[in-house]
Amino acid sequence: MSDKVTTASLLQSVFGYREFRGRQREIIDHVSAGGDALVLMPTGGGKSLCYQIPALLRQGTAIVVSPLIALMQDQVDGLRQLGVKAAFINSSLPWETARQYEDALVRGEYDLVYVAPERLCSEGFLSLLDQAQLSLFAIDEAHCVSQWGHDFRPEYLRLAMLAERFAEVPRIALTATADATTRNEILDRLQLRRAKVFISSFDRPNIRYRIVPKINARRQLLRFLREEHPEESGIVYCLSRRRVEETAGFLVREGLLALPYHAGLTTEVRAEHQQRFLREEGVIMVATVAFGMGIDKPDVRFVVHLDIPKSLEAYYQETGRAGRDGLPAEAWMAYGLGDVVGIRQLLAQSQADERIKRIEHHKLEALLGYCETTGCRRQVLLRYFGETLEQPCGNCDNCLDPVETWEGSQEAQMALSCVYRTGQRFGVGHLVDVLRGKSNPRIESLGHRHLSTFGIGDHLDERQWKSVFRQLTAAGFLQVDVEGYGSLRLTEKCRPVLRGEEKIRFRKELPLPRNKTETGRTQVGVPADPQAQALWEALRILRRRLAEEQNVPPYIVFNDVTLAGIVERCPTDEWALMEVTGIGEAKLARYGRAILVVVREHLEGVAS
Ligand code: ADP
Ligand code: ZN
Numbered sequence: 001m002s003d004k005v006t007t008a009s010l011l012q013s014v015f016g017y018r019e020f021r022g023r024q025r026e027i028i029d030h031v032s033a034g035g036d037a038l039v040l041m042p043t044g045g046g047k048s049l050c051y052q053i054p055a056l057l058r059q060g061t062a063i064v065v066s067p068l069i070a071l072m073q074d075q076v077d078g079l080r081q082l083g084v085k086a087a088f089i090n091s092s093l094p095w096e097t098a099r100q101y102e103d104a105l106v107r108g109e110y111d112l113v114y115v116a117p118e119r120l121c122s123e124g125f126l127s128l129l130d131q132a133q134l135s136l137f138a139i140d141e142a143h144c145v146s147q148w149g150h151d152f153r154p155e156y157l158r159l160a161m162l163a164e165r166f167a168e169v170p171r172i173a174l175t176a177t178a179d180a181t182t183r184n185e186i187l188d189r190l191q192l193r194r195a196k197v198f199i200s201s202f203d204r205p206n207i208r209y210r211i212v213p214k215i216n217a218r219r220q221l222l223r224f225l226r227e228e229h230p231e232e233s234g235i236v237y238c239l240s241r242r243r244v245e246e247t248a249g250f251l252v253r254e255g256l257l258a259l260p261y262h263a264g265l266t267t268e269v270r271a272e273h274q275q276r277f278l279r280e281e282g283v284i285m286v287a288t289v290a291f292g293m294g295i296d297k298p299d300v301r302f303v304v305h306l307d308i309p310k311s312l313e314a315y316y317q318e319t320g321r322a323g324r325d326g327l328p329a330e331a332w333m334a335y336g337l338g339d340v341v342g343i344r345q346l347l348a349q350s351q352a353d354e355r356i357k358r359i360e361h362h363k364l365e366a367l368l369g370y371c372e373t374t375g376c377r378r379q380v381l382l383r384y385f386g387e388t389l390e391q392p393c394g395n396c397d398n399c400l401d402p403v404e405t406w407e408g409s410q411e412a413q414m415a416l417s418c419v420y421r422t423g424q425r426f427g428v429g430h431l432v433d434v435l436r437g438k439s440n441p442r443i444e445s446l447g448h449r450h451l452s453t454f455g456i457g458d459h460l461d462e463r464q465w466k467s468v469f470r471q472l473t474a475a476g477f478l479q480v481d482v483e484g485y486g487s488l489r490l491t492e493k494c495r496p497v498l499r500g501e502e503k504i505r506f507r508k509e510l511p512l513p514r515n516k517t518e519t520g521r522t523q524v525g526v527p528a529d530p531q532a533q534a535l536w537e538a539l540r541i542l543r544r545r546l547a548e549e550q551n552v553p554p555y556i557v558f559n560d561v562t563l564a565g566i567v568e569r570c571p572t573d574e575w576a577l578m579e580v581t582g583i584g585e586a587k588l589a590r591y592g593r594a595i596l597v598v599v600r601e602h603l604e605g606v607a608s
Helices: 007-015 024-032 048-057 069-081 095-106 123-131 154-165 180-189 217-228 241-253 267-279 312-319 337-349 354-372 377-384 409-421 428-436 441-446 462-474 492-498 530-550 560-569 574-578 585-607
Strands: 037-040 061-065 086-089 112-115 134-139 171-175 196-199 207-213 234-237 258-261 284-287 302-305 329-335 405-407 478-480 488-490 505-507
Touching: 007 024, 007 048, 007 585, 024 037, 024 048, 024 196, 037 180, 048 061, 048 134, 048 171, 069 086, 069 112, 069 267, 069 585, 086 095, 095 123, 134 154, 154 180, 171 180, 207 377, 217 241, 217 302, 217 329, 241 258, 241 284, 258 267, 302 312, 312 354, 312 377, 337 354, 337 462, 337 478, 354 377, 354 462, 409 428, 409 462, 409 488, 409 492, 428 441, 428 462, 462 478, 462 505, 530 560, 530 585, 574 585
Parallel strands: 037 171, 037 196, 061 112, 061 134, 086 112, 134 171, 207 329, 234 284, 234 302, 258 284, 302 329
Antiparallel strands: 405 505, 478 488
């Protein structure tokens, strides 16, 4: 690149963006000037630009370390679309091709080269790098050095040696993992103690958080997908492989385009499903947490949790895969008593030492607190990650439909004494039957018909009682038996309630299913006006064709934000088209004409 180019002109001419987001400018200036940096930014925050622009500004080649071979291709395809000289070198390439690329690297033909950490750290590759001129090292997904996170990659630890071996080359590490422990581990383990740390807000304002009480999870899911996200792409997380298979099978039988993904499938099947998720439109990926890291697909419109996630950290990371493009997206979770019981059991069975147990306990309480909160969910989430959001967000279920609560001190007493009278040996199903005065052989044989709590609670239905038990358990009044049958016992916390000294309010569960107008959602991007809709569809067809011709995902040609920009402005010449976000010089040259033809045809059709 010539000396004249400036950071701002690159942003417009190469990437087609008007302005920097958040701290991008500061980071780019710092790294371009040769400084080391650690960048913490939420998913979709725009991390890639932070090393891509310095790579173009500085002399030499930037080496980008990325843990996932499968995704390098898309990243490089995306850059090539922008006219940037980029390549990846990994084990998926035939030997001779890799060799050619390596030679080209040494000759300085690339602005950026993507490699996996194990290749980078091999002696052969390092000696190539000795001969090349390097502009910087970018270490993506830097939290992979953390042994505590679930993305730990031992190869990442070896990257520390870059500090000594290439002492002159600036290094920038990037991650979307927010907590302070991970941050410190990255600084230590990558020898980045002198790096400047850039922390952005972790808020994802375009994601709407919703939690619904779990009643019939599958049916609820189906309704959510059909009514609120028809033909959109998203991820449905389940806890186990079996549940993934069952859920995917169910959705397919219902006529939806769903694919399973979990560690029990062969590498080929997994790769194929991932590829289809990236390349086709409207694919629903039903997956365990094995799926996700580094999924750069920008138009994931929803992330569903059919089972409670492991922690709030995991939840935030998983839901963060939605809406990278900044358009509205949803994080939707179905949560029920079973989830609370499961979590409480895990905790009780933990073999960890006292200190770790306390931490686990704290984390689980935070997770349950989030699920049960009647206030703004985003405030709870951000507070957990050490940020404060002054005002309720206006974009979570509790903000949109304020939760009603009801005075339930008496019901709490009924529930707790029923646990006590039945000997603290039974699970919720039985307890609810006793409270509601249902007769069945078990109740008869146990003599529970004669208990003082038999039938005292028939003013609530089964669902309401389950909700009461769930909330009492989540709040720590009841404890789940360690033996694993889910029987409930009283805790110390119960005393004041049983004595009538403590009042209890329960959240009123919304009658389900909610109807669509309540959430006020329309499909993302798709304009409401029928004429604009016709143009949107025509552009989508064009995009699909261009993508298929080049064998790349549609969003690499141009994403939905760009599509919406074209529909909004209806550009009739190249100047007007350049104004649309995401259209830089290379894309203008490549697709400008085809886009303008579609727009003109559309305008003629409207006029006639
Ligand atoms: P991250 O790696 O942090 O998850 P990306 O680098 O993939 O995020 O960027 C997310 C999306 O935001 C991409 O579609 C990218 O093109 C877009 N983007 C990044 N920076 C800007 C900007 N300054 N203006 C407009 N769009 C941007
Ligand atoms: Zn809110």
